Amino acid sequence: MALNQDFLGKVYPAGPAYEVGREKIREFAIAIGDMNPAYHDVHHARSLGHRDVIAPPTFPFVVSMRASAVAMFDPGLGLDYSRVVHGEQRFAYRRPVTAGDSLVVVTTIENIRVAAGNDILTTRSDISTDDGELVVTTWAVTVARGTAEGSA
Amino acid sequence: MSASVAWADVEVGTELPALTVRLQRVNLVMYAGASGDFNPIHWNQRFAQAVGLPDVIAHGMLTMASAGRVVTDWVGDPGSVVEYGVRFTRPVVVPDDDRGATLEITASVAEKRDDNLVRIDITAKFDDATVLGKAQAVVRLV
Numbered sequence: 001m002a003l004n005q006d007f008l009g010k011v012y013p014a015g016p017a018y019e020v021g022r023e024k025i026r027e028f029a030i031a032i033g034d035m036n037p038a039y040h041d042v043h044h045a046r047s048l049g050h051r052d053v054i055a056p057p058t059f060p061f062v063v064s065m066r067a068s069a070v071a072m073f074d075p076g077l078g079l080d081y082s083r084v085v086h087g088e089q090r091f092a093y094r095r096p097v098t099a100g101d102s103l104v105v106v107t108t109i110e111n112i113r114v115a116a117g118n119d120i121l122t123t124r125s126d127i128s129t130d131d132g133e134l135v136v137t138t139w140a141v142t143v144a145r146g147t148a149e150g151s152a
Numbered sequence: 153m154s155a156s157v158a159w160a161d162v163e164v165g166t167e168l169p170a171l172t173v174r175l176q177r178v179n180l181v182m183y184a185g186a187s188g189d190f191n192p193i194h195w196n197q198r199f200a201q202a203v204g205l206p207d208v209i210a211h212g213m214l215t216m217a218s219a220g221r222v223v224t225d226w227v228g229d230p231g232s233v234v235e236y237g238v239r240f241t242r243p244v245v246v247p248d249d250d251r252g253a254t255l256e257i258t259a260s261v262a263e264k265r266d267d268n269l270v271r272i273d274i275t276a277k278f279d280d281a282t283v284l285g286k287a288q289a290v291v292r293l294v
């Protein structure tokens with residue numbers, strides 16, 4: 001079944017804030033095998049001009065994942081989650097996510113299309129501090145294989 | 153934000169130091185825990201094979217994070233990354249053995265822009281085939 005085009009442009013308002021802690025950043029950095037001192041050592045991060053340790057460039061996905069899942073699982077949208085693959089991910093940063101940030105995520109369904117029998121959904125998540133400073137925007141492209149109308 | 157590479161010192165075609173990343177099952181388990189992505193295709197061989205995969209595969213976001221290191225290791229301050237994006241074109245299969253999967257990451261300066269910006273194009277290969285498409289980062293140099 002094709003995705004419901006009525007959901008194009010739908011905005012999912014921010015839920016509870018994500019509190020970014022130093023140890024979470026370190027845990028994430030270790031999990032990706034990255035010992036860059038900007039993620040681990042507060043003094044080093046400050047010597048680079050950051051307020052505290054910063055998070056690796058892909059960390060905002062962790063922050064946005066819950067919010068974008070709310071959009072993807074929106075029952076009326078019609079995405080067959082059993083057949084989805086992650087097609088694409090992109091980030092545009094105003095500044096790095098930094099320990100101590102309290103972040104909220106607003107997700108928008110930015111594009112719905114069909115290509116080669118696949119439903120393709122693009123969500124945009126704007127990640128801001130809870131006092132309104134935009135930190136990073138991330139786009140996720142999700143592909144549901146062979147679910148579009150008329151496909152086998 | 154202070155990168156350690158000067159914009160004036162790089163040209164289109166300048167190659168970044170290459171990076172080899174080995175991913176084993178333990179790395180996928182660690183990434184699942186740290187990211188909160190517990191999709192069983194990344195840790196459960198029975199499940200992965202039942203949905204048609206040859207074996208457990210790495211999280212796309214772990215591959216993206218690994219590939220991004222070629223840029224952040226070079227530039228020094230990861231806070232100098234202005235944009236980063238990839239397409240996931242082929243899964244990275246991680247067998248349950250002592251070798252795991254090996255990613256070969258290379259990158260070069262593809263474009264110089266105003267405001268000390270450069271675009272870096274990244275190639276990530278596993279088993280001699282690229283696993284990311286259009287992998288690009290925009291970085292602000294000094």
